[in-house]
Amino acid sequence: MSTLHPFRRGNLRLLQKSALRLNSTKVESTTAAVQPEEVPVTSETKAAGTAANNTESPHFKLLNAHNIPYDGPIEQLAEMSEAQLNEIVNSAPSPTLGRENILNSRFEKLLSLYGNRDKLKKQFSSSSSLLARFPNLVPSDSTSPYTPAELTIRQKHHASMMGGLGSKIVKVYQPHTLITNPPKINQVTVEKLMASGAHLGRSTQLFNQNFQPFVYGKYKGLHIIDLEKTTSYLKNACKVVQGVVENGGIVLFLGLQVGQLRAIKEAAKRCNGYYVARKWIPGAITNSLENPKPRHEVDMQDFKTNRELNTDESNQVIKPDLIVILNPESASVAIKEANQARIPTIGIVDSNVDPSLVVYPIPANSSSGRTTNLICGVLGKAGETGLQRRLQKVAEYKKTLGMEPNENFGLIDKIDDEN
Known part of the structure; x- marks a missing residue:
């Protein structure tokens, strides 16, 4: 048995003494009722009185119905009824201090629960609560903390009762979906572009006059980009990317700002192209060496x-x-080399950039990572569609020649040369 709190030990001793005092008064009353006549004082009665007075000593042990002494105060209280417990508690002297009154009231509640433990156990076993589904569960004492098993059951019960309450959050923005699973061009709407911040231009003080056809208005010192034109120009750019990849061309994605590496890498992988990140080496196109x-x-x-x-x-x-350029303002050298080599370019132009720098401009916010990831993912998805169409056409052409889909054309050329 675990050691009791000092206050509990004191209360148990107090209750034990009160119980002994109560039993002694009951014995005296019963003896007076059975033997109404006076008993002469003799040496035996003196000895009996001395033994009765010795019940107040701490070495005295109370006997149960089978004349077997109890081991401790808990065993004595275990066989008492609720009325006997209440009588003992009421007979105990009340403390004098306020703190002791509070502790004594709590102790009385614990004793009442302990006295009614059999009744509570029957209610627990017959109830249809969640705890009744676990017959092997040993519930903890009311004064002890919950066990891990009880905490698990309480959490399950709370989830079953309260789990369905509250708001249901739908259409939550997840940044990785724009890169791993970008939408197709027919799924891009003005709402998606606005949610990505594509309509927010630069400050009005940095405005480029050639960008005037794409301006929707002004708001708090910023130019607002017309997203209807953004959607239209994005569709034209997707058709260009799809056509180039379908005809076997090479598409190069260029993203020189921080946070654009993963987007251009995934887009280049979709259309079997290439990408350049962080820095453009001058002469990469014009210098053939x-x-x-x-x-x-x-x-x-x-x-x-x-x-x-x-x-x-x-x-x-x-x-x-x-070449697909996500930030034309920071890739002026690459644009000059592309123009010199007559390579068409696609670029996301902001309100501070001249749209004529690139062949196929897309008016949008180029400083927003969410916007660039969305547009780059859409262009990569268009290139993937062109690649699938090209592979499908080649497979159909091989089928007409009686070749396997994975068979190489170079083997046929060697056989024809040998013949």
């Missing part, structure tokens, strides 16, 4: 043909067929 070597030829399915290239083909300048 910096092109990678050795080189190899690929077919329309992007498989190696294993054909040996001649000198002119080995020295030919490799350049992309289309």
Whole structure:
């Protein structure tokens, strides 16, 4: 048995003495009722009186109905009824201090619960509550903290009762979905563009006069971009990307600001293109000496043909067929090289940028990461559609020739040359 609190031990001793005093008064009353006549004082009666007075000593043990002494005050209280407990509690002297009154009232409540434990146990076993579903559960004492099993049951009960309450949050913005699962161009609406902040332009003091056709208005020192025109120009850019990839062209995604690496990487992966992040090396297009070597030829399915290239083909300048620039204002060198090499460009232009810098401008907020991720994902999705169409056409063409879908065209060319 665990040790009791000092206050509880004191109250139990007090109750034990009160119980002994109550039993002694009951014995005296019963003896007076049975033997109304006076008993002469003898040596035996003196001895009996001395034994009765010794019941107040701490070494005295109260006997139960079977004349077996109790082990402690808890066992004595265990066999008492609720009325006997209340009588003992009321017979105990009340404390004098206010703190003791509060503690004594709490102790009386605990004793009343302890006296009614059998009744409460029957109610618990017969109830249809959640705890009744677990017959092997041992409930903790009312003065002890909950056990881990009880806490788990209480949490399940709370979830079943209160889990369905509250607001249901729908259409929550998740940043990774614009990169991992971007929408198609037919799913892009003005509401999605506005939610991404594409309508917010730069300050009116930084306004470029050539951007005037794309301005919707002014608000608190900012130019508001017309999202209807943004949607229209974005559709045209998607058609360009889809057409270039479908015809076997190379698309290069260029994002030089922090936080754009993952977006351009995923977009380039979708359309089997390339990307440049953080810094554009001057001369990457115009300086042919910096092109990678050795080189190899690929077919329309992007498989190696294993054909040996001649000198002119080995020295030919490799350049992309289309460049997608997320921030044209910070990629002026790349735009100049693309214009010099006659490479078409697609760019997200803001209100402080001249739209004529790129061939296919998309008026939107280029400083917002959410906007650039959305537009880059949509363009990458369009390139993926073009790639699937190209592979499907090549598979149908191979089928007409009696070839397998994964068979290489270079093997057929070698066989024809040998024949």
